[in-house]
Every structure is written in structure tokens, then in C-alpha cells.
Amino acid sequence: MHQSAPSERDGNESGPGLAGVLDRYPGKLSAYAASLIQRRDDPIGRQFLPTLEELDDSSGWVDPLAEEALSPVRSLVHRYPNRALWLVSHECAAHCRFCTRKRRWKDARPLSEGDFEAGLAYLARSPGIRDVLLSGGDPLLLPLDRLERIISSLRAIPHLEVIRIGSRAPGVLPGAVTPELASMLKKYHPIFMNLHFNHPREITTASRQACALLADAGIPLGSQTVLLRGVNDDAAILGALFHGLLTMRVRPYYLMQMDLTAGTAHFRTPISAGLRILQSLRNHISGIAMPQFVIDLPGGHGKVPLVPNSIRAIHEDRAEIVSYTGVQCDYPLLEGEHEELRRLHFG
Numbered sequence: 001m002h003q004s005a006p007s008e009r010d011g012n013e014s015g016p017g018l019a020g021v022l023d024r025y026p027g028k029l030s031a032y033a034a035s036l037i038q039r040r041d042d043p044i045g046r047q048f049l050p051t052l053e054e055l056d057d058s059s060g061w062v063d064p065l066a067e068e069a070l071s072p073v074r075s076l077v078h079r080y081p082n083r084a085l086w087l088v089s090h091e092c093a094a095h096c097r098f099c100t101r102k103r104r105w106k107d108a109r110p111l112s113e114g115d116f117e118a119g120l121a122y123l124a125r126s127p128g129i130r131d132v133l134l135s136g137g138d139p140l141l142l143p144l145d146r147l148e149r150i151i152s153s154l155r156a157i158p159h160l161e162v163i164r165i166g167s168r169a170p171g172v173l174p175g176a177v178t179p180e181l182a183s184m185l186k187k188y189h190p191i192f193m194n195l196h197f198n199h200p201r202e203i204t205t206a207s208r209q210a211c212a213l214l215a216d217a218g219i220p221l222g223s224q225t226v227l228l229r230g231v232n233d234d235a236a237i238l239g240a241l242f243h244g245l246l247t248m249r250v251r252p253y254y255l256m257q258m259d260l261t262a263g264t265a266h267f268r269t270p271i272s273a274g275l276r277i278l279q280s281l282r283n284h285i286s287g288i289a290m291p292q293f294v295i296d297l298p299g300g301h302g303k304v305p306l307v308p309n310s311i312r313a314i315h316e317d318r319a320e321i322v323s324y325t326g327v328q329c330d331y332p333l334l335e336g337e338h339e340e341l342r343r344l345h346f347g
Contacts, residue, residue, distance in 0.1 A: 021050045025263060026105050030093040033172040036201060043199045043231045048094050053266040060262040062103045066300030073118040075111055079300055084129050086119055087111070088150055089136030093173035098228060098267045100259040100296075108137070120153055127159045133194070135166040140176050144184060151188045163188065166224075168196040174210035182217040195223045195250060199232050200240040208248050215249040222253030225291065227274050228267045235280040242281070242289040252291040257306075260298055271295070271306065279308035283324040314342050 029048050037045040063069075067077045067085075077085040087101075090108040099105075111119075123129055132154055139147055154160050165185075169176040185191050193214060197203065215221055223245050225232070232238055242252040257274060258267050274293045281290065294303045313320040316338050318330045333341065 017052050017055075018050055021052060021054050024106070025050065025054055025097070025102050026095065028092060028095045030173045032174065032206065033094045036204075041230070043237075044201060046231050047096055047098070047198060047228070050097060051266070054097060054263040056265060057262045059265045060260045061298065062262050064100060064260045064298050065296055066298075067101075070300050073122050074115045076119040076122060078122075078126070078129070079302060081128055083131040083133065084123060084126075085133045085135060086123075087136050088116075088134050088147075089139045089142050091137050091141040093138060093141060093169055093176065096168070098226060098258055098261070098264045100261050102261055102263060104137075116150070120157075123154070123160060124157050130159055131162040131164065132160055133164040133166060138167050138169055138176075139165050140167045140169040140181065141173075144180060147181075148184050151185070151191075155188050162190055162192065164192045164194060166194045166196075170195055170207050170210035170214070171197050171202045174204075174206040177210035177213050179213060182213045182219075185214070185219060186217040189218060192220050192222070194253065195221055196225070197223050197241060197245060197250070198225055198228060200237065200244050203241070203244040203248065211248040211250055221248075221250040223250050223291075224254040224256055225252065226256045226258055227269050227277075227293075228258060229269045231267070233269045233273050233277070235277045238277055239281050239285050239289075242291065243285055246286065246289050252289055254303075255291045255293045257293070257295040259296055275306060275308045279324075282308070311345055314338050314345065 027048075027050050033044070033048060037048070039045060040049055065079075070077050070079050072078055075087040077087070079085070087104075088111050090104070090110050095102075095105060123132065134150065139150075142150075151163060154163055195211070197207075211221060225238070225241065227233060232241065238255070245252050255274060255278070257271060258264065258269070260268075278290065278293050292305045293307070294305050296303050310322050311319055312322055312328065314333075316333070318332050319338075319341065320328055321331050322328050
């Protein structure tokens, strides 16, 4: 199912240097994902093939979102009051070189029985948690009976109302999505799935079939796209991706500013890039194809949405708002509304 990430495709980088990268950050790449790569520096190769730039740790953190500090028990992250993240899998079909959990690659180990029981016990005694996101690694790479045991155990806890699964398998190992998997998941609704697509070339016949199996099982599908320099930091590329996702019944959910992980600075875009791209896409693609642009703040302080500023001025009786075509329009305000609007908009 997996192969080691190739150390060379075009002859640009090889030898001891890349061996050092792989010693620090091991590589994994499914044969399917490898087949999408045309050259080392294309949008797919750039996501999955190691480069010497990863040895630059001058910026970023090993654990940028403070997941370890926010783990009351091993592999369970409790950051928000009513939600928890449970890292139930140690396997990925492909190692994304910008991954926020690169720290877990080298000595990856499966969730032990003791860790499983401890995580389940913590969730059971935390009635404020109503929503659990299963991640890893990729939960869809777990043996089917193991994944079902996890999900059925969560369903046995009355206050856990929503189960979400984070997976990149439909885009990098679509064969992992089988009728048997879809049939099993269908038994435990409400289940939602957060997928990960970064470029239109990841939308293929095989990925369409994988998403169709999940959607036909009644699972709402969303996609989290990471904004990456040299991969998708372009309005035309992201517009094509977001529209293509809709045709697979996958709702673009987040466009994410890349996490500040050590060894990933070469992927980083300025915040202004995401705002500019979304502003240029507004009303040029369907509204349901427009994701939220978010930053997951360093230190575990949570996600914050960012939007392009369309309000130019706020007066007592009206707000000056610029349309997507650049036309300035006046919108009438209710009496007294301007004070709160100024506070909310300008701080």
C-alpha cells in the first residue's frame, strides 16, 4: 500500500542531504499519490517529496498548536470546551511535508489499548464534550473492525452527539474507501468527514468514486485546504479546486493559513495572499464553494476566521461598502447601530 518517498525524481536533490531530511522527517507516499506527480517541483510533488529546505528550523515550532500540552491523556487533545480531537491512528497514506504533526512521524506508534481506554474514560467523564474529531494519522487506514470499535464505543457515550473523521485518503489512497467501510460508517450517524484536497489535479476518477461512496452513505463531506506557496497560492487554481470539490459533493470548508511548524517555512504565504484570493473569488464562484479563511493560532489558542475588508467607512446613518466589482455602495443603518458596528468591525 505504501512506498518510501522517493529521494529523487528530476535529479535536483539527492545524496546525503536528503538522507538527513528523511532521518529527521521520514517519508511515506502511496503508489497512487506518486502516480499524480509529474516532476519534483510540481504542485503534487512539492506537497509530498522531501527537500533540503525542511532542515531549516529557524522559524516555527515542533508542536505549533500546543497539542501535547493540551492533552489530558495521551493522543487526546481537549482545546475547545465542547469538542475534542482524538489521534487514533499513527498511519498516513502519504506524508504531507507541511504537516503540523511532523513530530510524530519518526517514532510513530499505534494507539495502545491502555491509551484507548484512557481516552474513552476521559470522554465519558467529560459531559461538556459533545463533538469528537478522529484524526491521526488517518483513521481510514485503521483495520475496519478497529475503527468500528472506536466509533461504536463513542456512540455508547450519551453526551457525544457528533462524530467527525479527518482523512486525506480519498485524495491520496482512494482505494482505502470501500463499500464495506461506507456501510459500517452509515450505522453510526451523525458522522461527518473532513477531507483534505489542495489542488485540482487531486480530483480524479478514483477520488470521485471514493467521495461518492461516502456521500451515498449519507456522510456530509467537507474539505480543508491548506494555502501553500508554489502549490495553490493562486485564485484560478483555488477557484477550480473549490468548484471541482462541489461536483464531488464535497463542501469547501476551510482555507487554512499554514501552521507554523518547524521545517515548513518554504511553504508559507503571507496572510494577505489568502485575503486577496478570497476577495477575487467572491461572486465569481458559487457561494457554497467559498470556504472560510482561518488561522489556527500558535500556542493552541484556536482558529480565527479572517475576511477581506469590504466596509470602507461607517457613518451614523449609513455604511460605505465596496461590492465585489469595486463599486462603492451606501447601505442604510438603523438608528444607533453605527456604534456597535464600529466596535465590532474596527475593534
